[in-house]
Amino acid sequence: MHRDPSIVLEVDPGVYPPAEDTFLLLSAMTVGKGERALEMGCGSGLLALHMAKAGAEVVAVDVDERAVANTLRNAASNGLRLTVLRSDLFAEVEGEFDLLVFNPPYLRGIAEEKDDLCWAGGPGGIEVTARFLAQARGHLAPGGRALVLVSSDAEPGAMARAMEGWNVRTLASRTLFFEDLRALELTLRGTPGPFP
Numbered sequence: 001m002h003r004d005p006s007i008v009l010e011v012d013p014g015v016y017p018p019a020e021d022t023f024l025l026l027s028a029m030t031v032g033k034g035e036r037a038l039e040m041g042c043g044s045g046l047l048a049l050h051m052a053k054a055g056a057e058v059v060a061v062d063v064d065e066r067a068v069a070n071t072l073r074n075a076a077s078n079g080l081r082l083t084v085l086r087s088d089l090f091a092e093v094e095g096e097f098d099l100l101v102f103n104p105p106y107l108r109g110i111a112e113e114k115d116d117l118c119w120a121g122g123p124g125g126i127e128v129t130a131r132f133l134a135q136a137r138g139h140l141a142p143g144g145r146a147l148v149l150v151s152s153d154a155e156p157g158a159m160a161r162a163m164e165g166w167n168v169r170t171l172a173s174r175t176l177f178f179e180d181l182r183a184l185e186l187t188l189r190g191t192p193g194p195f196p
Contacts (some may be wrong), residue, residue: 008077009074011070012070014066016041016067018046021103031054034055036059036096039101040132042060042084043067044070045071049080052082058082059083060075060084060085061093072084096139096140100146102129127158129154130162133148137188143187144187149184150182152180171185
């Protein structure tokens with residue numbers, strides 16, 4: 001999906017601003033009109049807004065109330081309708097989705113204060129992503145897919161364990177000065193998906 005220049009975005013203090021990782025995920029994202037889509041960790045809502053503009057029925061989720069308020073305001077200012085929830089991953093989320101999108105906190109570190117939540121992925125950099133993938137199984141519609149960003153900074157063994165039970169395909173990648181970022185499409189093994 002290309003970035004839509006007509007979408008106007010404001011980013012509040014303390015909310016993760018769209019960066020290289022966000023735009024890499026956006027470039028790999030496809031969503032059909034009428035599909036149910038969820039953006040986990042929505043921040044200012046850029047990906048959710050693009051999905052809503054494409055005609056998807058969108059739920060945006062963030063654990064930080066500042067991000068929830070920011071996404072709601074950006075949706076209103078762009079005339080787009082979406083549901084925005086404050087939730088620790090899927091704790092407050094109901095239903096199944098055709099597409100789950102997550103740009104997780106993926107750097108190694110522990111969140112010691114609220115502003116750390118957007119980058120600290122746990123000691124191996126993959127713990128938040130692993131929790132997401134474990135919970136996502138119960139929220140994927142038949143044939144559904146998850147689009148997740150991962151970093152080469154994450155501990156490889158932990159990443160391999162987190163991906164067990166999933167078909168994994170790299171849709172886009174980008175090398176930055178200290179890491180490689182990849183946008184992965186995941187489907188559950190043993191269910192029909194967009195690829196074998």
